[in-house]
Amino acid sequence: MREVHVDDVIQKISQMCIDCNYNIGRDIKEALVKAEISEVSPIGKSIIGDLLLNSQIAGDQQMPICQDTGMVVVFVEIGQEVHIVGGLLEDAIQRGIREGYEKGYLRKSVVSDPLIRKNSKDNTPGVVYYDIVEGGKLKISLAAKGFGSENMSKLKMLKPSDGIEGVEAFVLSVVEEAGPNPCPPIVVGVGIGGTVDKAAQIAKKALFRNIDESSPIPYVADLETRLLEKINQLGIGPQGLGGVNTALGVNIELFPTHIAGLPVVVNINCHASRHAVAYL
Amino acid sequence: MALKKIQTPLTDESVLDLKAGDRVELSGTIFTARDAAHQRLIETIRKGEDLPFELNGSIIYYSGSSPAAPGKVIGACGPTTSYRMDEMTLPLLELGLKGMIGKGERSQEVINAMQTHKAVYFAAIGGAGALIARAVKKNDVIAYDDLGAEAIRKLEVEGFKAIVVIDAHGNNLYETEPSKYKTTT
Ligand code: SF4
Numbered sequence: 001m002r003e004v005h006v007d008d009v010i011q012k013i014s015q016m017c018i019d020c021n022y023n024i025g026r027d028i029k030e031a032l033v034k035a036e037i038s039e040v041s042p043i044g045k046s047i048i049g050d051l052l053l054n055s056q057i058a059g060d061q062q063m064p065i066c067q068d069t070g071m072v073v074v075f076v077e078i079g080q081e082v083h084i085v086g087g088l089l090e091d092a093i094q095r096g097i098r099e100g101y102e103k104g105y106l107r108k109s110v111v112s113d114p115l116i117r118k119n120s121k122d123n124t125p126g127v128v129y130y131d132i133v134e135g136g137k138l139k140i141s142l143a144a145k146g147f148g149s150e151n152m153s154k155l156k157m158l159k160p161s162d163g164i165e166g167v168e169a170f171v172l173s174v175v176e177e178a179g180p181n182p183c184p185p186i187v188v189g190v191g192i193g194g195t196v197d198k199a200a201q202i203a204k205k206a207l208f209r210n211i212d213e214s215s216p217i218p219y220v221a222d223l224e225t226r227l228l229e230k231i232n233q234l235g236i237g238p239q240g241l242g243g244v245n246t247a248l249g250v251n252i253e254l255f256p257t258h259i260a261g262l263p264v265v266v267n268i269n270c271h272a273s274r275h276a277v278a279y280l
Numbered sequence: 281m282a283l284k285k286i287q288t289p290l291t292d293e294s295v296l297d298l299k300a301g302d303r304v305e306l307s308g309t310i311f312t313a314r315d316a317a318h319q320r321l322i323e324t325i326r327k328g329e330d331l332p333f334e335l336n337g338s339i340i341y342y343s344g345s346s347p348a349a350p351g352k353v354i355g356a357c358g359p360t361t362s363y364r365m366d367e368m369t370l371p372l373l374e375l376g377l378k379g380m381i382g383k384g385e386r387s388q389e390v391i392n393a394m395q396t397h398k399a400v401y402f403a404a405i406g407g408a409g410a411l412i413a414r415a416v417k418k419n420d421v422i423a424y425d426d427l428g429a430e431a432i433r434k435l436e437v438e439g440f441k442a443i444v445v446i447d448a449h450g451n452n453l454y455e456t457e458p459s460k461y462k463t464t465t
Contacts, residue, residue, distance in 0.1 A: 040461070041457070041460075041461060043443065043457070047405055050405050050408050050411055051405065051407060051408055053408075053411055054405075054407070054408040054409070054410050054411040055410075057410040057411055057414070058356070058410040061410065062349075063346075063349060063352070063355060063356060063410050063413070064346050064355060064356040064409060064410065065356065065407065065409065065410060066356055066358055066406075066407045066408075066409045066410075067343065067344060067345050067346045067355060067356040067357050067358050067409040068344075068358075068360070069346055069356075105346060105347040105348070105349045105355055106346055106347075107344065107345070107346040107347065107355070107356075107429050108428055108429060109344075109429060117316070119427070119428045119429070119430075121428060148360065148361045148383070148384075148406060151361070179384065179385060179454065179458075180383060180384045180385060180403075180406075180454055181361045181363065181383070181384040181385070183383065183406035183407045230464065233462065233463040233464040234458070234462060234464065235458040235459060235460065235461035235462030235463070236458050237457070237458060237461055239383065239403060239405060239406060240384065240385075240454055240458065241403070241443070241445070241453055241454070241457050241458075242453075242457030242458045242459075242460055242461045243461050244461055270406070270407055271407055272407045
């Protein structure tokens with residue numbers, strides 16, 4: 001048994017919330033630099049230039065890239081050999097979020113009840129998923145998910161016979177309908193298979209992968225490349241004002257499914273794609 | 281594409297002079313209001329009570345900034361998506377709202393009302409909140425403090441960069457621009 005103290009979890013989560021909100025990911029930055037060069041629309045080009053300048057300012061001044069500092073989503077992988085001491089893991093995660101959002105001057109964007117809509121004033125709760133895995137480590141993957149892009153996400157229960165073409169058509173229609181709203185250039189996470197909930201969960205998980213890493217499954221990697229090309233032919237462009245850079249990346253995750261179904265979830269993320277990984 | 285320097289408050293003439301595609305630098309006073317603040321404004325109008333700021337000639341910025349760190353005027357303060365405010369915008373346009381800053385498309389009803397009441401819709405760059413913050417010189421909560429990030433703030437801005445995306449003549453960049461770059465059928 002390896003012991004992990006909740007204090008370390010609190011500290012790590014708090015730090016990750018702040019870091020990912022202040023510092024743009026290397027993968028996104030590289031993609032924006034390329035997009036600035038390839039963009040043919042003059043407005044689009046200047047917008048991407050401003051996004052790069054924005055990330056520079058945020059990093060230098062240690063302030064958030066975007067004011068929507070998101071709702072926190074955490075995937076925790078707990079090695080079977082790990083023993084959590086000092087308190088409850090769930091409490092530690094929520095406390096880490098609370099401390100990070102306070103200390104980092106991040107916006108508190110969570111309402112405690114979706115209908116009564118009273119702000120919880122500390123950005124909790126975050127959404128937390130747990131997986132028990134082999135080994136003696138605790139892996140924490142954390143994202144601060146903005147809702148301009150979350151709101152443009154969609155689910156569809158396709159027919160098995162719709163196949164890959166059906167998936168492609170659905171993804172393209174979701175991106176087209178989203179238009180300027182999710183602050184393009186965007187990152188597109190696609191979850192295919194499982195059940196309604198599983199498809200949504202793996203679509204979210206897809207957004208945790210860096211955009212310069214392809215799916216390990218060759219035909220899925222091809223689909224990612226093809227979809228990215230087709231999305232960028234839609235013309236939406238930076239901020240929806242026209243151009244050839246609508247998406248920076250497409251990440252797809254699969255899960256086995258039922259003989260009668262083909263669930264697909266498209267989870268959209270913006271260029272402010274904030275995620276981080278840590279091991280304890 | 282012209283660069284125009286605009287001073288608030290806006291007038292019918294200054295609005296009619298703006299064309300979709302113009303880049304502007306706004307200076308003066310703008311008011312932030314997003315979802316919950318709009319609901320309260322509408323409620324106030326319905327009850328016939330006084331609004332927390334002079335709507336006539338004003339610009340509303342759809343934005344909920346992040347908290348200001350010590351020594352800073354404001355945190356990140358980019359735009360939020362505008363369509364959620366569409367239905368609540370019509371009564372405000374009737375009362376003289378002249379400009380809106382946000383991101384994303386507007387409903388046909390809003391676009392029509394913008395022509396009737398002479399108003400303009402600007403886009404600021406979504407996700408450029410740290411950059412936009414440099415244009416904000418003063419920041420005060422003037423209403424609905426209990427709404428936290430959604431309170432109404434009075435911002436004094438200088439050279440706030442935006443693009444006219446829908447003008448008072450019905451021109452809409454979101455309609456005209458993407459089709460120029462579309463290469464699929
Ligand atoms: S969609 Fe993303 S970049 Fe745009 S405002 Fe929301 S969090 Fe910021």
